[in-house]
Amino acid sequence: MSAPNKSYDPVAVTALSAEQVDRALDAALTAITAATTLDELKEARLAHSGDRAPLTLASAEIGALPPEARADAGRRTGAAKARIKEALARRQEDLEKERDESVLVTEKVDVTLPFDRTPEGARHPVTMTVDRLADVFVAMGYEVADGPEVEAEW
């Protein structure tokens, strides 16, 4: 950033001239309109509204202008930046809407299709334990006996 200019006058800061600001604005708007995906729009945002964008760098030079020229330069760059910001937001909204709509189509799942994974079912852990214990005794030569669950009281 240049130091405040108090000593001499006038100073030509070309980056702040009306033509330069307009050109930067046109370039930004063109890039924003040309962006067809959210990624491209992100690149455009970095190039035209980021820390290294021409207009950002230009506003940093305002301090180098003579005091009476600063207000006018600030207004012009400020207005240009606001337009870029607005254009970015609008384009962002449009592209997001477009993406959401295309996702609905490309990631469509027909939930009415037949289910292709039929759970086979399994034996209950208690049943598995019964079998395991019975196996231990069968291995020792025992037989497995079964009986009714309703019995005489005595």
Added chain:
Amino acid sequence: MQDTLFVAPAGSGMVLRTHTSPVQIRSLLTRPLPLYVVSPGRVYRNEAVDATHLPVFYQIEGLAVDEGLTMADMRGAIQAFVDALFGAGLRTRLRPDYFPFTEPSGDVSMECHVCRGESVKPGADPCRVCRSQGWIEIAGCGMVNPRVLVACGIDPDRYSGFAFGLGIERALMLAHGVSDIRDTVDGDVRFSRAFGAEI
């Protein structure tokens, strides 16, 4: 011994079995000697449901009747089953107990399979599984009362027998670190999945 569920109408004389012991008598009456049977099955008790009690649960009982069977044979059978379920190397012990149809009767404890008895030592970390007792009660057992054999028409001078029984859910909970018996009946597949069931 247990709170029993009776079958209607009142005075029917029928009950939902509170243990699988009747199966042992049916086996004694119908099968030839020597007899070695296990009877796993569902049993019913009129108990409130909590983390360790269900009114319907499973038991497995064993009965062996042969010539010359002694408590040593019973200890061997019990040790073999503990080895099979919890891995070899856990000691078991018998302490006197009472069951109506065995004499003498005992309860079977095994060394805690989690702390292996270490939690009993002074200054050791407490063990939640055996409550730092070092032993876990797992089964009841005893030598078949000779009068039971007589009632089944078996000569008690020639034959002797032993019997034992344990709760299936309890064995499952111990072996797999399940803390609430109600998990076994909730029907949640996430519980079964932990046992390798593909659902």
